[in-house]
Amino acid sequence: MVGSLSPLNRLPTRANLTCRGVTIPSSVCLFCGLDEESQLHCFLSCSIIKIIWRKLWSWWRSPLLYNPSLVDILKEKSGFIENKSVENLFHAVCMTFMWHVWKWRNKILHASSDAEAIAIRHEDFPSAQRLSLLWAYNRSSKKVIVSWKNWILNPGELASSSSPWFFLVLGVLYFGVSLSGALS
Numbered sequence: 001m002v003g004s005l006s007p008l009n010r011l012p013t014r015a016n017l018t019c020r021g022v023t024i025p026s027s028v029c030l031f032c033g034l035d036e037e038s039q040l041h042c043f044l045s046c047s048i049i050k051i052i053w054r055k056l057w058s059w060w061r062s063p064l065l066y067n068p069s070l071v072d073i074l075k076e077k078s079g080f081i082e083n084k085s086v087e088n089l090f091h092a093v094c095m096t097f098m099w100h101v102w103k104w105r106n107k108i109l110h111a112s113s114d115a116e117a118i119a120i121r122h123e124d125f126p127s128a129q130r131l132s133l134l135w136a137y138n139r140s141s142k143k144v145i146v147s148w149k150n151w152i153l154n155p156g157e158l159a160s161s162s163s164p165w166f167f168l169v170l171g172v173l174y175f176g177v178s179l180s181g182a183l184s
Ligand SMILES: [Zn+2]
Pocket: 029, 030, 031, 032, 033, 034, 035, 041, 046, 047, 048
């Protein structure tokens, strides 16, 4: 599985473009406008993105001081989930969230005006939760119907039930491979 930052290194973050000699008007992060937009900053350390990660970790009842690196997130081992199926599902949700961040970032980049860019810059955690549920459902072999309420209250329960979640491993692999190519 993906155990390094290599898939992210191919993404055209502003820092990557600058490194490749591409002239761009600014290399500053589109979310906070404060630091250079490296992959680490864009996907994890940006103050706006970190707020949403903390919500995601809290949603999955991680330990209070849980604070993984980007490489840790790309691995399949969270360190706080024992059930393998739940671990797979959690990892899939994290990958979906990264997908969400990149799509969101591109939406800001291609906004038609500064006013529109500012309007869509606000944090929207529920839409990341919706996307992860949709993604998980579409990759379930039994198409188990999951209520929004259950997904929010206890997402891990979905994987620890009798539903076959092994497919998620393949789904995550597909996502990792396609991340750099599909999102631009
Ligand atoms: Zn930022």
